[in-house]
Amino acid sequence: MYKRGEGSDRILLGIYVDDLIITGSSESGIITFKEEMKETFRMSDLGKLSFYLGLEVLQSETGITVTQLKLSMDSTTKPVDATELKSTLGSLRYLIHTRPDIMFAVGYLSRFMEQPTKEHQAAVKHVLRYITDTLRFGRWEYVEKGKVEVKYVSTDDQLADILTKPLGRVRFQELRSKIGMVENKVMLRIRE
Structure with a gap:
């Protein structure tokens, strides 16, 4: 963020x-x-x-x-060969050690290894295309040219947590305040 x-x-x-x-x-x-x-x-x-x-x-x-x-376990698309998908995801799991940018996607797709469908296979192909398209992206090249400045960010200041992690009410409110999000005071009613 x-x-x-x-x-x-x-x-x-x-x-x-x-x-x-x-x-x-x-x-x-x-x-x-x-x-x-x-x-x-x-x-x-x-x-x-x-x-x-x-x-x-x-x-x-x-x-x-x-x-x-x-993407869900209740996909309505046709099943695909689980062995092939498991092999591909296994390889991607090794790759995340040097490519943390794919960690969430690979972890999420790994949930569907037992009964994968065409929908899951398409998502894995999307990750593979992303990797192929970004092979030559050198992040340090931008640092060396001064286009990106690298700084340490403490765990308390990880603003992306508000979008990526389940948070307690107090932590959510702290992060909401830091990014300038305004509280919506409208109450929602659930129909029974």
Whole structure:
């Protein structure tokens, strides 16, 4: 999780592997930021967020709804050879020691090794394509050129935890405050 700007000009950027979430208060600020990113990196703008880290996001005028993970044990697609998928995922599990950027995806996909379907196989292929496309990405090259500054971040300041880990109420509120998220005081009622 990265932030840029202050107050109404603040932009929040969530990055995971090859996916980005860009959000902020100012639509013009977001558009400007996207254009800057496109000048520097090869990227596509997929429009409003609809799917991220296995979560389906539905946006409407009444609000935003986050639904269950698309990949599930209850997949309706045809089964595939579990032996081949286990072998591929096993190799990827070794690779995560030098490629921590794929750790979440590989760990999540490993849940489906016993009864994999075409949907799971497609997700594994997506990870393999990502690895192939990023073989020559040298992170230290950016550090040496001064484009990226490496700093130590303590566990207490890991802002991405708000999106990636189950948190207690107090910790969630602390992180929410640090990234400038405003509390929504609207109460939801569950229909019985």
